[in-house]
Amino acid sequence: MKKYQLLAEHIQAQIEQGVWRAGDRLPSLREQxxxxGMSFMTVSHAYQTLESQGVIVARPQSGYFVASRPQSERSPTKAIHSGTVDINTYIFDVLQASRDPAIVPFGSAFPDPRLFPLQQLNRSLTRVGRNASAVSLTSNLPPGNEELRQAIARRYAAQGMRISPDEIVITAGALEALNLSLQAVTNPGDWVIVEDPCFYGALQALERLRLRALAIPSDIREGINLQALEQALQTSPVRACWLMTNCQNPMGFTLNQQKKQQLLALLKRYNVTLIEDDVYTDLWSGREKPQPVRAWDDGSSVMHCSSFSKCLVAGFRIGWVAAGVHARRIQELQLMSTLSTSSPMQMALVDYLTTRSYDAHLRRLRRELMERKQQAIEALHRHFPAQVQIHSHDGGFFLWIELPPHLDASALSDAALACGISIAPGKMFTTSQAWHHAFRLNVSWAWSEREEQAVRRLGTLIAQKLEQEC
Ligand SMILES: Cc1ncc(COP(=O)(O)O)c(C=O)c1O
Structure with missing residues (x-):
């Protein structure tokens, strides 16, 4: 890193730590x-960099001042020591309330199932059903069906990654993969790093395994704050880190390659295992599909978890972990809990993957999701008050919506449910208060009058809340 970048980072850290607050005048160039002890050129370059990032502003004749930015745009740098997690009841209640098929499912975590190749999958199931070995468990016991593990390893190879079928364990969706991975490297009471906000499944897993959460702030554009991560690693005996590096749920960002490599180096330095939750990368809509962090690891530091649930079929409940050196431990844990993943489902997926073009399906799916997301964004702009921020990223089918910071998205969620609309309020994704004003919106649905009306209704509810709070 160049000297001016170091200085810019240093000043930014001071601002985030509250040394300099919004509106404060920074030391002049000469004082700095x-x-x-740096040259005038270096200092001036650092100030200009911060100015171009909107962190500080120059006022003619007066000097440089800390910019006042909306709360949500600031990226806090301190880890939140949440300790024990107690969120499952709230998450369960919200998810239960949105299960009614009459409800407009903007809060759902799964894409519109009509986008999946259901007929082809049904044919695969039927073909497999005629095969006697489908009902035999033995060839599908942990680590799971060999052909399926090979098919997954070949997909990794196509991405330039070296992952052997022997280290892949087939699981009941990514959720089992993630839970087993966490269990394999922790004991009750251990500290685990998560993001703030993060996928609520991570919080539920921590609660179930009696682990303690250390939540690291994430920025809507840049993702996890590595500085805060390092501070947390220095001060707490962390055992594992559960992160999404591509198409993060709920915010949607993807870390750039350099940041992924820095993250890995940092975790290796502190001997912390990364449990990489990577269920949405196949829905990436940008130019080049991003690699997971596992692409730079030899299997000693990263357990890479994914599934077919978001891209091909949710109901089969088939996922996997490329577990590296932990593959045997994962199998032992699986034998003690679910024993194995359903044989016919594993075999039907092998049939589908070997007889159909999964990649052609993925191309269609990505195109359709992109179009639907665009339609949704246009509708939100039509019906939401101007104070609402709509965040969208390449890939996936979620939008992250921020209300003004004083509004509570849980109250909006309750009011919306009463009108037959579900949303996923920010409280589901955090152990802090930082995201209670935000919510996640699933926009994978074909846009019809029903969706348009639901968005209009949400807009009205938000406007009413804004008026009440005035
Ligand atoms: C980020 C994330 N990870 C994991 C999962 C679980 O995936 P699966 O349905 O394959 O268990 C989900 C599902 O909502 C998810 O959003």
């Missing part, structure tokens, strides 16, 4: 040269 004297403090830092």
């Amino acid at each position: 040269v004297a403090h830092s």
